[in-house]
Amino acid sequence: xxxxxxxxxxxxxxxxxxxxxxxxxxxxxxxxxxxxxxxxxxxxxxxxxxxxxxxxxxxxxxxxxxxxxxxxxxxxxxxxxxxxxxxxxxxxxxxxxxxxxxxxxx
Numbered sequence: 001x002x003x004x005x006x007x008x009x010x011x012x013x014x015x016x017x018x019x020x021x022x023x024x025x026x027x028x029x030x031x032x033x034x035x036x037x038x039x040x041x042x043x044x045x046x047x048x049x050x051x052x053x054x055x056x057x058x059x060x061x062x063x064x065x066x067x068x069x070x071x072x073x074x075x076x077x078x079x080x081x082x083x084x085x086x087x088x089x090x091x092x093x094x095x096x097x098x099x100x101x102x103x104x105x106x
Contacts (some may be wrong), residue, residue, distance in 0.1 A: 040057045
């Protein structure tokens with residue numbers, strides 16, 4: 001992947017490394033202790049095959065990440081980075097309000 005990017009002139013190696021580390025660090029920290037990790041922990045605790053659980057969880061995370069990349073690339077054609085950040089923030093705020101509303105009205 002790096003060799004292809006360098007050969008095609010799309011990105012320099014430093015840019016590739018920065019983008020990779022930013023993506024890895026952001027997703028790694030965001031996923032610590034979230035529902036996905038806790039679900040994986042519980043499934044593993046109940047399973048006799050932790051490596052199969054790992055493979056399934058990893059495949060699911062790769063698939064959802066691929067969807068994010070494909071949809072993000074498509075949206076970038078139509079929205080500026082600022083508009084995309086605003087739309088993403090508004091979506092997360094809306095979800096937070098719904099969760100708070102649901103919690104208060106149990």
